[in-house]
Amino acid sequence: MTTPLRTRPTVIQRLAYVVGRPLPPQMQDWVRNDILGPGGVRRYLLRWNVPVIPLLLLFLLIPGRDCKNNGVTLKGDAPP
Template identity: 60%
Template sequence: MSERTTPTWPQRIGYIFGRTLPASMSEWVRKDLTGPGAARRYLMRFLIPVIPPLMLFLLIPGPKWMGVAMMALLYLPLIYFTVALMYVYRRSRLIKHGLDPALADADSRRRSEAARLDYERRHGRA
């Protein structure tokens, strides 16, 4: 029997909470952290689960705008820091799974290399 290459639901939930998956799932982890939709998945994993606890602010007596304002005071910085730390998180997860941390910014390096080559082609350096 061959080893699984994709996680089961319990493994996937553990992975979302920070557990390391077996080495046989390294390709799945690489695609999850660096493939298409990686940023969207990362943001959803951090930003959606905190909404229900924040909704408890709506139960505080007083005008509803006050509960919404208290939610915003916590949620807006969370969005900012989640986006700001995306690169650090992805590198950390790649290292934890034994993958090359340079994969975290491979896409941006590829884009900058294409832009550099285009610049050199247009200005006669290639």
């Protein structure tokens, strides 16, 4: 007995989809509706931003004053 093909993602597949993983080809209609349907722009931007946010948060760990001083020192334009 064969199982019917899924047309909606499971919770795990949906979480993977949000962080950028593709879904199987049989869910193409669901993806199209997700992107083009009501609220699609918000979800599309969320899908793009979720993987990037942790990388951007790492920049908060770098002290601004130290980066500026190091950049000026490396450039050679340190004030007298």
